[in-house]
Amino acid sequence: MATATAPASAPPARSKETALNKAGDWARRAPLLPALIFVIAMTQLPFLATIVISFMNWNAYYPKERGFTGFDNYVAVFTDTNARSAVIVTIVLTVSVVLICLVLGLAIALLLDRKFRGRGVVRTLMITPFLIVPVAAALLWKHALYNPEYGLFNGVLKWLFGENAPQPDWISNNPLLAIIVAISWQWTPFMMLILLAGLQSRPLDVVEAARIDGASTWQIFTHMTLPHLRQYIELAGLLGAIYVVQNFDHVFTITSGGLGTANLPYFIYQTFYTAQDYGRASAAGVVVVIGTIIIATAALRTVFSLFREESR
């Protein structure tokens, strides 16, 4: 990072610089401190509140029983069958979405890596799903595509196979799959962007050399491209997983958490909104946070190692 460049750029004036730095250190830092403090307060305080509430018995229906209860809420979260199935749904959802997005994202990145006319426009169009308002995207899949009566899928079936074409009810038949496909559609561009950046940092002369030496496209892909991309694939997968774990908009919009599709964020929402059990909702929230932190730590390690490589 930048810290590495400062000493390198001004070695001759070193001694003078250090004195200057020392004197002006606090004067220069002072105006920056409020910003840092504000950032930390804005991002960390609410979480501290969540942790405190998670150890409290706090149900809006029984306001008089408010007080600290230790780990009761956590025990309740882990013994509740709904919560457990929410954990399983969350894992299935996250793993499948990330895998689908990585495979499709890699395919798109490979296609967009070659040069052709209109590449910029195609790339922009491919990013569009990622920038569409998630709620609107979820509604779009629910109504415009999956709907058995006027959705595009059944419309295409009818158009291809005539009036007697099968007209399945996509969401009722495969509720979880319907959500997985809709989320994958939105997140593929994100993975694609990271992988494309990875592809473009590939040393092309080496690839060309390998090709001249007679390596097939497939050999180049498995022996050179994939190993080079490993770090980028990890990063894309981890960052994607962090966001998909938290998905609420799609589950809420497409199935309203019904038909066995309630994931952890939806479970929290329900505990909070319908059961009005703030303590338990907070405890479930903390569980999501811990899960996210585990994924995030791995993600951050990858990010920092990339940063370090850049500054070398």
Added chain:
Amino acid sequence: MSTQALPATTAAANTETHQYRHKSQRWQNARGYLGLALLIIWGLAPFYWMVVTAFRDVDYTFDTTPWPTHVTMQNFQAAFSTSTGNHFGRALVNSVIIGISTTTIAMLVGVFAAYALARLDFPGKFLILGAILGASMFPGVALVSPLFQLFSNIGWLNGANYQALIIPNISFVLPLTVYTLTAFFSEMPWELEESARMDGCTQGQAFRKIMLPLAAPGLFTTAILAFISSWNEYLLSQQFSTNITQPVTVAIAQFTGALPRQEPYTTVMAAGTIVTVPLIIMVLLFQRAIVSGLTAGGVKG
């Protein structure tokens, strides 16, 4: 890498494989274009269908012809109509108010914080960067209960209390802003700042007069991304907004039609089109900036 070419083999293999390569290249190109066509369909078909449905007469909703038929502007009028209790127009204005306030505050604070993180050496720097990065990955749903209690205690959950939506939005947008800006700042040619200071500028002047203009593209990109993420926020807005402050995301999800219990699909699609089109135009106009911003986080393209 191990596959470094040796000059001797290169020359021999070159002429031999040339013919073969030419042929396979063409076949590969054809395959590539086919793949591209499929991908474009995967990426755009859902969106295309949203627009087609939005322009289709309500009475022909069940007509699933894949191209536009019975084109009408009715649905767009219906989206803005307030007769069935929807306030889509107001929600659009609300989203703009919330988005602009969030972006402005997040940028003001973010520039200073990112500058400190990218430029100054101080103990605990990586810890702070880590905490900020962590915050950007923080599940919003965990914040619903503490914030809900806090906001209801101080009476922010009724009337025109936009700050109940802006403040949580800032706490989500800010980490992303700081993160992207730090990445941008750490890539800038800071030697220029050094020389400006040698020439007699104060650090503040060097920052304002030399570095800020250089950083403008990065700032712009970050602001766009901040605005988009605030525009897209749903979960917290749904909890903390009132009839008056409701943003578009909440309004779209709650669209009600003339008949009870019947969702006005075509109107929802029209509203979806209205919400999405500005974003797409923005992306087409600023695609280079946005792509570099999206990848600036962890990877620099």
